[in-house]
Amino acid sequence: MMIIMKANATPQQVENVIEQVKSAGLAVHLSQGIEATIIGAIGETHNILADRFEGLDGVDIVQRITQPYKLASRQFHPENSIFPLDGFSVGGDEIVVIAGPCSVESRSQILETAIAVKEAGACALRGGVFKPRTSPYAFQGLGEEGLEYLAEARAQTGLPIVAEIMSQVQLDLMVKYVDVMQVGARNMQNFNLLRAIGETQTAVLLKRGLSATIEELLMSAEYILAGGNKQVMLCERGIRTFETATRNTTDINAIPVLKKLTHLPVILDPSHATGHVDYVAAISRAAIAAGADGLIIEVHPDPARAVSDGKQSLKPEAFAAMVKQVGQIAQVMGRELATVSREKA
Amino acid sequence: MMIIMHPGASKAQIDGVITEIEKQKLASHPIFGVEQTIIGAVGESHDVPKEIFEALPGVLSVSRISQPYKLASRQFHEQDSVFEFNGFSVGGNDVVVIAGPCAVESRAQILEIAHAVREAGANALRGGVFKPRTSPYAFQGLGEEGLKYMAEAREQTGMPIVAEVMAVSQIEMMSAYVDVFQLGARNMQNFNLLRAVGETRIPVLLKRGLSATIEELLMAAEYILSGGNTRVMLCERGIRTFETATRNTTDVNAIPVLKALTHLPVILDPSHSTGLAAYVPPIAKAAIAAGADGVIVEVHQDPAHAISDGKQSLTPEAFATMVKQVKAVAEAVGRKFGN
Numbered sequence: 001m002m003i004i005m006k007a008n009a010t011p012q013q014v015e016n017v018i019e020q021v022k023s024a025g026l027a028v029h030l031s032q033g034i035e036a037t038i039i040g041a042i043g044e045t046h047n048i049l050a051d052r053f054e055g056l057d058g059v060d061i062v063q064r065i066t067q068p069y070k071l072a073s074r075q076f077h078p079e080n081s082i083f084p085l086d087g088f089s090v091g092g093d094e095i096v097v098i099a100g101p102c103s104v105e106s107r108s109q110i111l112e113t114a115i116a117v118k119e120a121g122a123c124a125l126r127g128g129v130f131k132p133r134t135s136p137y138a139f140q141g142l143g144e145e146g147l148e149y150l151a152e153a154r155a156q157t158g159l160p161i162v163a164e165i166m167s168q169v170q171l172d173l174m175v176k177y178v179d180v181m182q183v184g185a186r187n188m189q190n191f192n193l194l195r196a197i198g199e200t201q202t203a204v205l206l207k208r209g210l211s212a213t214i215e216e217l218l219m220s221a222e223y224i225l226a227g228g229n230k231q232v233m234l235c236e237r238g239i240r241t242f243e244t245a246t247r248n249t250t251d252i253n254a255i256p257v258l259k260k261l262t263h264l265p266v267i268l269d270p271s272h273a274t275g276h277v278d279y280v281a282a283i284s285r286a287a288i289a290a291g292a293d294g295l296i297i298e299v300h301p302d303p304a305r306a307v308s309d310g311k312q313s314l315k316p317e318a319f320a321a322m323v324k325q326v327g328q329i330a331q332v333m334g335r336e337l338a339t340v341s342r343e344k345a
Numbered sequence: 346m347m348i349i350m351h352p353g354a355s356k357a358q359i360d361g362v363i364t365e366i367e368k369q370k371l372a373s374h375p376i377f378g379v380e381q382t383i384i385g386a387v388g389e390s391h392d393v394p395k396e397i398f399e400a401l402p403g404v405l406s407v408s409r410i411s412q413p414y415k416l417a418s419r420q421f422h423e424q425d426s427v428f429e430f431n432g433f434s435v436g437g438n439d440v441v442v443i444a445g446p447c448a449v450e451s452r453a454q455i456l457e458i459a460h461a462v463r464e465a466g467a468n469a470l471r472g473g474v475f476k477p478r479t480s481p482y483a484f485q486g487l488g489e490e491g492l493k494y495m496a497e498a499r500e501q502t503g504m505p506i507v508a509e510v511m512a513v514s515q516i517e518m519m520s521a522y523v524d525v526f527q528l529g530a531r532n533m534q535n536f537n538l539l540r541a542v543g544e545t546r547i548p549v550l551l552k553r554g555l556s557a558t559i560e561e562l563l564m565a566a567e568y569i570l571s572g573g574n575t576r577v578m579l580c581e582r583g584i585r586t587f588e589t590a591t592r593n594t595t596d597v598n599a600i601p602v603l604k605a606l607t608h609l610p611v612i613l614d615p616s617h618s619t620g621l622a623a624y625v626p627p628i629a630k631a632a633i634a635a636g637a638d639g640v641i642v643e644v645h646q647d648p649a650h651a652i653s654d655g656k657q658s659l660t661p662e663a664f665a666t667m668v669k670q671v672k673a674v675a676e677a678v679g680r681k682f683g684n
Binding site: 211213214215238239241242243244245246249250251252253254255256257260261273274278279282283285286287288289290291325328329331332 | 556558559560583584586587588589590591594595596597598599600601602604605618619623624627628630631632633634635636670673674676677678
């Protein structure tokens with residue numbers, strides 16, 4: 001950390017900061033310039049808050065040089081994290097395509113979609129049973145009944161299932177049914193939930209918050225990792241900007257940036273990142289070309305009648321065409337699409 | 346246009362709006378709801394400002410249904426616009442790569458880079474001679490001297506040259522040298538400059554402003570097109586967001602959105618949209634995978650000593666590797682690679 005003193009800081013104030021740095025267990029590197037004094041605090045600083053020094057007398061600004069996260073950092077873990085998920089792996093050479101409806105609406109809907117997306121090349125099934133809807137009057141999800149249908153779809157297709165957890169009280173139930181717990185964008189900084197999930201050994205798909213920086217996303221991953229759960233996938237799902245032509249703005253930069261900063265797998269959700277079916281295939285191809293490890297896509301057998309997100313849900317046929325295109329890009333990148341293990345299906 | 350009246354708007358106010366709609370040579374379609382009245386204004390409305398109605402008494406809001414641009418619209422011109430350059434075309438099946446330094450720094454520098462990028466597969470050469478720098482104390486460009494070096498580079502390599510025009514007063518001088526005028530992000534809404542460039546017949550590379558919406562970019566293109574200059578390429582170069590890990594945020598959505606809304610070619614500038622050389626190749630590949638017609642990339646033989654944008658400039662070797670990757674992606678999406 002670099003602690004930059006005010007131009008008029010007194011020698012006593014500088015001395016006091018030096019003492020504080022030492023008492024935090026850090027080494028001091030003092031550089032006295034003509035206009036300002038800078039105190040370097042050197043050592044294991046990821047768990048020391050900048051605030052600790054910002055409030056001291058005579059301090060102008062405190063700049064962090066090292067990353068405030070450790071377990072999520074590629075510096076700490078140079079190799080890609082690869083973890084198995086029922087016959088294929090995430091974060092390695094394989095590209096994972098997770099697909100399914102926004103919400104589980106009925107038994108027949110999820111079974112029909114599961115079979116269709118598997119046929120089209122998906123390797124995992126998504127479906128929400130607890131829905132974080134903007135309006136409290138909108139459909140809130142089928143709850144455990146939906147999980148039972150998802151489990152049935154898994155039994156029929158062999159596809160592992162991904163569903164969103166919204167609250168700690170749902171944890172036991174979710175762990176019992178799902179292969180991957182999704183933490184939604186609106187819960188990215190629900191720290192109690194992150195801590196609780198970190199205590200489980202169920203894989204996690206962590207979505208970036210609507211106005212969260214990449215660093216904040218990594219700090220959220222750090223919460224889960226710190227609990228001992230190492231199977232965390234990060235998901236870019238578009239950020240809030242001034243642009244109104246799309247539901248969100250796909251931060252495609254986040255893909256190479258995350259691949260550089262962290263060893264965790266990075267996937268993209270083009271359905272939410274664009275909000276419109278017409279743009280999902282193009283952004284899916286872009287994600288894989290930029291180096292993403294996978295995609296999560298909303299697919300519905302009858303988008304016009306979907307209970308939620310119909311505008312951004314692909315029909316199974318359009319999804320199948322998209323998977324082919326994504327496969328071609330994957331090949332160029334020296335990767336291949338993951339497929340679910342045959343014996344399970 | 347849909348004109349939504351305030352709940353409780355009087356009959357006289359509604360009639361006033363209908364009169365104004367008819368005065369604008371549009372047809373009116375009032376819908377009387379339980380709580381509110383909505384009046385549709387139907388007809389050729391792209392050149393009718395919605396402010397006319399917004400100011401009328403009793404009006405709550407006005408929303409435009411049809412696009413406020415016409416010449417730039419795909420509705421008006423369904424086929425892709427394709428322009429021919431020396432040996433390649435933009436907007437068709439070809440994917441083009443424009444490369445070169447941020448700024449022309451010297452004769453030796455631009456000639457060396459021109460040969461290097463040409464060899465690596467670039468189709469056109471970029472180089473700024475008038476530089477819109479944030480600080481008035483930073484290097485402002487070589488001006489006409491730089492254009493002479495650019496012209497020499499074109500002669501030696503055969504590549505057309507792209508340089509930024511910053512002011513109306515530079516147009517005449519630049520017309521003698523450049524093949525493509527670049528309009529920078531900071532000038533996207535310099536309407537006098539847009540009009541003046543529209544009067545020329547030199548192709549234009551129009552960059553999206555840092556906080557301009559896609560619709561505003563298309564309106565800026567409309568300015569140029571309405572002057573009769575039909576060769577406009579649009580360039581996404583990253584927008585300003587809250588994210589600080591990169592210089593800008595590449596709005597990759599803009600590529601398929603623009604391809605849907607307009608017939609004009611769309612290219613991406615991954616150098617500015619990321620601000621860091623390491624991220625340029627993956628974002629260039631992403632652009633082509635998303636359907637862009639090309640990329641414009643900053644290349645410098647010695648980025649550490651570049652006068653400007655060194656951090657985001659690729660070395661010629663890194664650029665050559667990137668071109669190979671971009672080419673492979675272009676083929677995977679069924680496109681041909683430049684010349």
